[in-house]
Amino acid sequence: MPVPAYRPLDRSLTRPIAEPPVPPQRCSLKGKPAWCAMDGLIWIEQWRGKVREANADRATAAKVSAGTDP
Amino acid sequence: MKWSEGFALLLCCAALLVLGFGLGSQHQAGKDSARIVQAESKVASAAEDTRAARATVADVQARLDQQKRDLQTARFIANAALDARDALQKHLDDMTAQRTAEAEKAARESPDCADLRRLPICPAVAEQLFGAAPAAAASAASGH
Numbered sequence: 001m002p003v004p005a006y007r008p009l010d011r012s013l014t015r016p017i018a019e020p021p022v023p024p025q026r027c028s029l030k031g032k033p034a035w036c037a038m039d040g041l042i043w044i045e046q047w048r049g050k051v052r053e054a055n056a057d058r059a060t061a062a063k064v065s066a067g068t069d070p
Numbered sequence: 071m072k073w074s075e076g077f078a079l080l081l082c083c084a085a086l087l088v089l090g091f092g093l094g095s096q097h098q099a100g101k102d103s104a105r106i107v108q109a110e111s112k113v114a115s116a117a118e119d120t121r122a123a124r125a126t127v128a129d130v131q132a133r134l135d136q137q138k139r140d141l142q143t144a145r146f147i148a149n150a151a152l153d154a155r156d157a158l159q160k161h162l163d164d165m166t167a168q169r170t171a172e173a174e175k176a177a178r179e180s181p182d183c184a185d186l187r188r189l190p191i192c193p194a195v196a197e198q199l200f201g202a203a204p205a206a207a208a209s210a211a212s213g214h
Contacts, residue, residue: 010152022200027190034190035200038177041186042170043199049166056158063151 013061017054020046 023039177183191199 007148010155012152012155027188029190029193034193035196036187037189037191038174038183038187040191040199042173045170045173046166049162049169052166053159053162056162057155060151060155060158064148 009061009064013057013064017050020050
């Protein structure tokens, strides 16, 4: 029988997660600076990291609030 | 009346009196016995109630103790999870940095990816993804 141990969530679990920064413009298009496709793909990898951090915090929040498996 | 008749009458009265007493006390004894049986039954019933109540209290106490232990375990798990949180986030951050570095390295080292490193993202899509270009935003802010 799960026993709830409710208490306020730690601030570290509720703070907004910062978005990954926009990459620098390292390519050029028609003489103007532009973003490279590769940097756009790297940006996806950074977003994936943010999702993993968010999921880790969700799992921690589940443990902190109910003491059960997330 | 002769003295013998009087004596017989007296005997009869005495006998009736004794009989009356006897019957009366027998009746009283029957009532007392019923009361005793009733009281004993009540005592037994009360004892049974007491036993049941004690069992219930013990059961509730055992459940409360179990809940207390579960609560302590839950708190222990929660505190451990919070203590591990910062290290976990740092680890995930490092993993992300490692994956992006590896992807960039692979793109640099593979000739097949050279085009990808040079290919610019068209402005329409880039604006959707990243917002206005820093140069464009700067010139818009300065009014040019």
